[in-house]
Amino acid sequence: MSRRQRIVFAVVLALACALPFLVSNYRTFQFTLVLVYAIALLGLNILTGYNGQISLGHGAFYAIGAYSAAILMDRFGVPYWATLPVAGAVCLVAGFLFGLPALRLEGLYLALATFALGVSLPQLLKYHHFEKWTGGVQGIVITKPDPPFGLALSQDQWLYFFTLVVALGLFWLARNLLRGRVGRALMAIRDHPIAAEAMGIHTAMVKSITFGVSAMYTGIAGALGAIAVQFVAPDSFNIFLSITFLIGIVIGGLASITGALYGALFIQFVPNIADELSKAAPWAIFGVVLIGFVYLLPAGVAGGIRMALARWRAKRQNI
Amino acid sequence: MPLLSVSGVSVHFGGVVALDGVSFGVPSGSILGLIGPNGAGKTTLFNCLSRLYPCDSGDIVFDGRSLLRVPRHGIAALGIGRTFQNLALFRSMTVRENILVGRHCRTRSGFFRNFLRPPGVAREERETSEKAQALIRLLELEAVADARVASLPFGTQKRVELARALAAEPRLLLLDEPASGLNHEEVGALGALVRGIRDRLGLTVLLVEHHMSLVMSISERVVALNFGRKIAEGTPAEVQRDPELIQAYLGSGA
Numbered sequence: 255m256s257r258r259q260r261i262v263f264a265v266v267l268a269l270a271c272a273l274p275f276l277v278s279n280y281r282t283f284q285f286t287l288v289l290v291y292a293i294a295l296l297g298l299n300i301l302t303g304y305n306g307q308i309s310l311g312h313g314a315f316y317a318i319g320a321y322s323a324a325i326l327m328d329r330f331g332v333p334y335w336a337t338l339p340v341a342g343a344v345c346l347v348a349g350f351l352f353g354l355p356a357l358r359l360e361g362l363y364l365a366l367a368t369f370a371l372g373v374s375l376p377q378l379l380k381y382h383h384f385e386k387w388t389g390g391v392q393g394i395v396i397t398k399p400d401p402p403f404g405l406a407l408s409q410d411q412w413l414y415f416f417t418l419v420v421a422l423g424l425f426w427l428a429r430n431l432l433r434g435r436v437g438r439a440l441m442a443i444r445d446h447p448i449a450a451e452a453m454g455i456h457t458a459m460v461k462s463i464t465f466g467v468s469a470m471y472t473g474i475a476g477a478l479g480a481i482a483v484q485f486v487a488p489d490s491f492n493i494f495l496s497i498t499f500l501i502g503i504v505i506g507g508l509a510s511i512t513g514a515l516y517g518a519l520f521i522q523f524v525p526n527i528a529d530e531l532s533k534a535a536p537w538a539i540f541g542v543v544l545i546g547f548v549y550l551l552p553a554g555v556a557g558g559i560r561m562a563l564a565r566w567r568a569k570r571q572n573i
Numbered sequence: 574m575p576l577l578s579v580s581g582v583s584v585h586f587g588g589v590v591a592l593d594g595v596s597f598g599v600p601s602g603s604i605l606g607l608i609g610p611n612g613a614g615k616t617t618l619f620n621c622l623s624r625l626y627p628c629d630s631g632d633i634v635f636d637g638r639s640l641l642r643v644p645r646h647g648i649a650a651l652g653i654g655r656t657f658q659n660l661a662l663f664r665s666m667t668v669r670e671n672i673l674v675g676r677h678c679r680t681r682s683g684f685f686r687n688f689l690r691p692p693g694v695a696r697e698e699r700e701t702s703e704k705a706q707a708l709i710r711l712l713e714l715e716a717v718a719d720a721r722v723a724s725l726p727f728g729t730q731k732r733v734e735l736a737r738a739l740a741a742e743p744r745l746l747l748l749d750e751p752a753s754g755l756n757h758e759e760v761g762a763l764g765a766l767v768r769g770i771r772d773r774l775g776l777t778v779l780l781v782e783h784h785m786s787l788v789m790s791i792s793e794r795v796v797a798l799n800f801g802r803k804i805a806e807g808t809p810a811e812v813q814r815d816p817e818l819i820q821a822y823l824g825s826g827a
Contacts, residue, residue, distance in 0.1 A: 430690040434698060435673075435682050442663045442674045449661035452623055454649035454678025454741065463684055509665075 279410040289417045290479045291518035293424055295502045297471025303508035305464045306444030308365045311372030313495035315345045315469040319476025324394040324486040325387050334399045334481050341477035342470045349469025353462035372496040379488040393487025417478050429511055505547050507554025516555035576601040576777045577745055582631035584617055591617040593801040604778040606792030613798040615781040619749050623648055623655055649678040654743030656734045658750045664723040668714055668733050672705040675740025708736040728759045745777045752784040764791045
């Protein structure tokens with residue numbers, strides 16, 4: 255990171271740490287969800303933004319992560335923090351296995367296949383033979399964790415900080431991955447798969463593992479989301495969630511790490527704001543805002559910031 | 574023994590014979606020009622060497638090893654680098670990033686180690702960057718090193734592609750029409766560049782080219798194809814006198 259980036263990062267981190275002491279518990283809970291969505295969007299962005307594989311079904315991996323956490327906590331008494339690695343591992347494998355047949359599909363065909371995944375999973379969760387674990391249509395209610403070590407924090411504040419630490423760790427790992435050899439291979443495959451193979455990149459293997467890693471991120475987010483919301487049910491993870499993730503990465507900025515955070519703020523707060531503006535037609539307002547963003551920031555928020563900075567720098571050099 | 578030997582290679586696309594029992598060898602350290610009219614099978618042969626197309630019969634042996642059992646992504650690591658006829662750069666990436674991808678087959682770190690980025694990976698990255706910087710200097714790309722390739726003029730993009738191929742430290746360099754789309758001066762400079770690189774890095778070069786004066790001036794040997802068959806082979810001077818080649822290029826009336 256450059257000096258300027260370090261300063262920006264430190265300021266943002268300080269604000270993020272101060273936030274739960276400045277706003278209500280409900281707002282803190284909403285910001286916890288922003289962090290959760292940011293992790294999910296980062297996962298989808300690794301797949302779609304960096305590797306060029308579109309997914310209209312990432313809500314399914316979010317659901318698998320959420321259910322993994324809920325079942326482990328509810329049926330097996332596993333502590334909440336220990337469910338995250340399990341949810342991540344389950345989704346890593348699920349994503350990798352889904353990625354293998356998806357190798358034969360490109361572009362719109364892959365979009366359809368992932369859509370099929372996203373649309374079918376909520377119904378599978380209702381399947382009555384799984385009810386013993388999934389709770390069927392009723393879903394599973396889980397309890398919110400208390401802060402450990404007698405910390406003087408509310409449950410919402412504690413969960414916010416817990417999620418913040420997990421998010422920082424996952425973002426750090428993703429940044430390492432994406433700025434190195436593997437990250438370049440992902441982008442090379444997206445830009446020109448034949449040339450990528452000629453450079454010695456094992457395209458099929460890299461694409462499948464990327465699918466797994468992407469699903470792992472989204473699955474961990476799902477587990478955190480379940481813990482924060484204290485409830486999982488099949489209908490929370492309908493196809494609309496998958497579409498929302500896609501909206502998030504495009505608005506935030508494709509192939510951008512910080513874009514995941516901007517996208518998460520958008521998908522968490524814009525529907526709420528739209529709802530406050532008009533109870534009758536919130537989605538019409540959401541649609542207008544969405545079109546406005548796409549029109550004004552065609553490269554997403556992250557792309558817009560990048561361009562504004564470049565312009566500002568060029569201006570300063572000219573003076 | 575030649576570094577690369579092509580023996581009896583045939584390729585069919587449906588009923589069309591793209592290559593028909595083509596055989597020739599590329600001696601180590603030489604520049605061999607592969608010529609022929611449009612549709613003669615030159616690019617098809619290149620694509621067989623890169624394993625993009627399967628050969629129906631025959632064999633291609635590189636340094637004592639048959640390429641037909643090597644997967645596509647294994648070719649670069651054996652020491653065969655290539656450029657593409659119509660450019661196949663990673664367009665949204667910078668010049669430097671494109672060259673860094675070229676070193677993929679010479680580096681090892683995978684997903685797990687890249688996530689954690691231990692000192693070994695950081696060191697590998699540093700070495701990779703240094704090698705890329707050396708190539709940026711060699712091909713005079715300093716001024717555009719951090720520009721996106723899509724924004725660069727065609728001739729510059731061709732140099733980037735050459736740098737990317739060289740980043741893999743190939744022993745055999747396959748150049749598919751490096752002069753196409755270049756202006757007169759650029760073609761002259763390209764000839765000197767290819768020879769210079771060959772001499773400096775001790776490469777073997779197989780060159781497909783339409784630009785006759787370039788092929789004849791830099792190649793030590795020339796192989797001519799027409800309708801998928803080899804019609805002539807020899808030094809540039811010998812091949813230029815070959816009646817079958819003259820006929821292939823100028824038609825039977827000549």
